[in-house]
Amino acid sequence: MASLTAILPKSSIFKIAIDGPAASGKSTTARHVAHRLGFTYIDSGAMYRAITLKALRRNIQFESPSEMPHIINLANTSKIHFATTTPIGGSGNDNTPQTIVYLDDEDVSADIRTMNVSRNVSFVAALPEVRKAMLAKQRRYANSTDIDGVVMDGRDIGTAVLPDAQVKIFLTAITNVRAMRRYEQLKKKEKELVVYEEILRDIEKRDKADLERKVSPLRKAIDAVVLDTTTLSLSEIVGKIIEMTNNMKSDAVQLSGINSSLNESTIQTQI
Numbered sequence: 001m002a003s004l005t006a007i008l009p010k011s012s013i014f015k016i017a018i019d020g021p022a023a024s025g026k027s028t029t030a031r032h033v034a035h036r037l038g039f040t041y042i043d044s045g046a047m048y049r050a051i052t053l054k055a056l057r058r059n060i061q062f063e064s065p066s067e068m069p070h071i072i073n074l075a076n077t078s079k080i081h082f083a084t085t086t087p088i089g090g091s092g093n094d095n096t097p098q099t100i101v102y103l104d105d106e107d108v109s110a111d112i113r114t115m116n117v118s119r120n121v122s123f124v125a126a127l128p129e130v131r132k133a134m135l136a137k138q139r140r141y142a143n144s145t146d147i148d149g150v151v152m153d154g155r156d157i158g159t160a161v162l163p164d165a166q167v168k169i170f171l172t173a174i175t176n177v178r179a180m181r182r183y184e185q186l187k188k189k190e191k192e193l194v195v196y197e198e199i200l201r202d203i204e205k206r207d208k209a210d211l212e213r214k215v216s217p218l219r220k221a222i223d224a225v226v227l228d229t230t231t232l233s234l235s236e237i238v239g240k241i242i243e244m245t246n247n248m249k250s251d252a253v254q255l256s257g258i259n260s261s262l263n264e265s266t267i268q269t270q271i
């Protein structure tokens with residue numbers, strides 16, 4: 001099949017936006033979709049987590065107004081990048097491609113998932129200047145020219161970061177199910193002692209903060225499709241998104257056919 005970038009103008013790199021509340025399945029879904037389509041995956045939440053981790057390591061006192069310029073400075077000056085490892089056959093039942101997150105060239109993939117980072121990240125993510133810095137980085141990644149497409153997940157991807165995304169998904173699941181999944185996920189990593197009730201409280205608190213903040217709150221874009229992962233398996237969700245993407249792609253191919261025949265008839269008319 002011809003490369004999509006050969007059909008669409010460079011500015012129209014295929015974009016898939018996946019938003020939703022904490023632990024709704026965004027990053028797992030996004031990684032599988034990106035892997036299947038050969039697209040780049042960008043975990044926007046990891047970027048906010050990385051800045052939060054750096055602030056914690058520097059003992060910055062959150063919510064102290066005099067410390068805010070330091071956090072903003074970290075957002076503006078830190079280098080964040082990603083690498084994806086493709087599993088060969090997968091380990092055990094988990095064949096999910098893994099994303100490595102680098103903060104100033106250090107692999108912080110595990111450190112950004114601790115409860116301490118989770119407890120503080122929504123505060124950092126609510127600072128308008130931090131969002132401005134992350135938005136610029138996110139758009140830069142998404143518009144890099146050497147990729148066919150991008151899948152980005154977060155809270156404001158369909159509404160603010162990539163409002164031009166051709167496919168927009170809003171993933172949801174009931175809170176208890178999300179908390180239990182996050183509990184199982186963290187327990188496997190054995191990075192720290194995890195308590196289900198604490199995870200549930202963190203998810204509820206973070207959802208509230210993300211929904212209520214002034215700048216780019218968690219919202220479903222009007223043109224996003226809602227998928228409920230409480231009742232749909234990972235493979236069903238991934239399958240649906242791939243199907244939507246393929247439909248959009250074939251529409252784009254047909255449109256490009258119509259456009260080129262329109263151009264031909266315009267040329268003939270001019271002759």
Ligand SMILES: Nc1ncnc2c1ncn2[C@@H]1O[C@H](COP(=O)(O)OP(=O)(O)O)[C@@H](O)[C@H]1O
Pocket residue numbers: 020021022023024025026027028029181182184185229232233234235237
């Ligand atoms: N549709 C699904 N059904 C069941 N479990 C899922 C589904 N999607 C994701 N999961 C699992 O739920 C957990 C949280 O998913 P994750 O992708 O980390 O969520 P998010 O990125 O939204 O925080 C992971 O362990 C993941 O494997």
Ligand SMILES: Nc1ccn([C@@H]2O[C@H](COP(=O)(O)OP(=O)(O)O)[C@@H](O)[C@H]2O)c(=O)n1
Pocket residue numbers: 021022023024026027044045046048049121122123125126153154155156157206210
């Ligand atoms: N596009 C985004 C992505 C994340 N975030 C913030 O970053 C936090 C962590 O995001 P995440 O995607 O890693 O969180 P989980 O859904 O994995 O728990 C969220 O709770 C938001 O406060 C955001 O504000 N905007």
